[in-house]
Amino acid sequence: MTENISNEDLRCIGCGSEIQTDDKNALGYTPSSALEKAKDTGEIYCQRCFRLRHYNEISPVSLTDDDFLALLNQIREANALIVYLVDIFDFNGSLIPGLHRFVGDNPVMLVGNKADLLPKSLKNSKLKDWIRQRSNEAGIRPIDVELVSAKTNESVDSLLENIDKYRKNRDVYVVGVTNVGKSTLINQIIRQNTGIKELITTSRFPGTTLDKISIDLEDGHKLIDTPGIIHQEQMAHYLNGKDLKIVEPQKQIKPKVYQLNPEQTLFFGGVARFDYVNGDKKHGFTVYVENDLFIHRTKLINADNFYEKHFGEMLTPPSEDSIKEFPELVRYEFKTDQKSDLVIEGLGWITVPSGVVVAGWAPKGVSVLLRRAMI
Known part of the structure; x- marks a missing residue:
């Protein structure tokens, strides 16, 4: 799989927001001077992502849950493979209520991230069976279950092979709730194929990716990182960055x-x-x-x-x-x-x-x- 960042319009490559220089309080804001400098490198970040990457400071997000779901509902009309990423360590908190409502008839590949956190005594085959059973109880019928660690790059190669196997000349949408490691996984895919490290903004804070981020695949289709659906039931919403560590x-x-x-x-x-x-x-x-x-x-x-x-x-x-x-x-x-x-x-x-x-x-x-x- 070979990818290049899509340049259809001027967007922050950290969170996907459309770049603008007018409103400091709106999504995608970057100062005009910074924008001109960034155009020379082709790596344009909004001020929010710049401060998150360099100072670990998070700004409030003005998108609502409805905004996120409206973006994800576009998937229903697409002809795509859905890569549904869950956090194995927070499996129940990773489940998306009513997933079927916005994936339509598209096939779902379920990917358990953070496999490196569990004891090695737990065999992958047993864990996959457990994940499949719990997913079935939640009304999800995945065509395959994969285990990876986006942070350590464990089994990402195998995942990419299976994505190619199942996508069958279709786009690929990566979906999940906030904080499951979607952007970290996408960064690993980009790094493996382009050598660029940490292009998309990642953080412990929920809601980092704010709009769709598209990556070109070698056959003209795209791999698309979607905004994380915010689950207010997650512990991360009630702790600051220091406590989250x-x-x-x-x-x-x-x-x-x-x-x-x-x-x-x-x-x-x-x-x-x-x-x-x-x-x-x-x-x-x-x-x-x-x-x-x-x-x-x-x-x-x-x-x-x-x-x-x-x-x-x-x-x-x-x-x-x-x-x-x-x-x-x-x-x-x-x-x-x-x-x-x-x-x-x-x-x-x-x-x-x-x-x-x-x-x-x-x-x-x-x-x-x-x-x-x-x-």
Whole structure:
């Protein structure tokens, strides 16, 4: 696959927004002087992307969820292969509600990103089966399931071969929710074929790509990176960049097993909490979260007071400069009838045994759910 960035109009190659020099507060703004300099190199970035790339500063996005969906609805009329990227570590938070509404009859290839974060003991074949089953439950019938790590370039070559196999002289649309690594994957594809590194803006912040970004394929068709659909239920929307570094896994997860008696609690910094509410005996609970996230065990009867006393100090993140805006924790209780994962979207999960009552606490607006155990 050979690609060149499409130059049909003057657009930011970081986020896809149309370049303009009039309104500092609107998408695509770049100063006239910067634009003239950029024209010499052919690499034009809006001011928002420039500041994000060089200073890790994020500006508010003026596009609404409806704007994003309107852009994606164009796919329904296209004749294309849909490459649907999900974050394996945040699988449930990666699912797009009503995906079928805007892909139409186009085939879907499901790609699980961040495979490097899971323990090597988990075989790819088992993980693919698990992903396919969970996808089927969500009404998605992929023609294939692939596993990659866009960050480390793991299995990207294999993915490109399979994209060529399934696209059959059609365009390719890459879709997904925010923060699953779409732009990182597209950058790997560009780097492999052109040698250009990090052309598209990437960040831990949700909503970096704001419009479609087209890459020419060798047969005249295009690979198109679409805006990420914003899920307000993701943990990333409630943390600043500094806190996200502590919550989002950066390397392979090392599972931690906690032997808990009934009525014991685990705190995950100040962002989440897990209660073993009721059961017949002591059980082992396996925790899959960022390795450096602080976890504290205490008695359930003392948990509320402990949180109130130590939130933002011992229990961090959130850090001191963001605790005022951090939502209250909301409780969700479950009774298990099989080995299950209690998932706190964007944070990770706790694998729990059958026949117990447990509760998960997350910031108001963040989803907590129970699913069939992945591992």
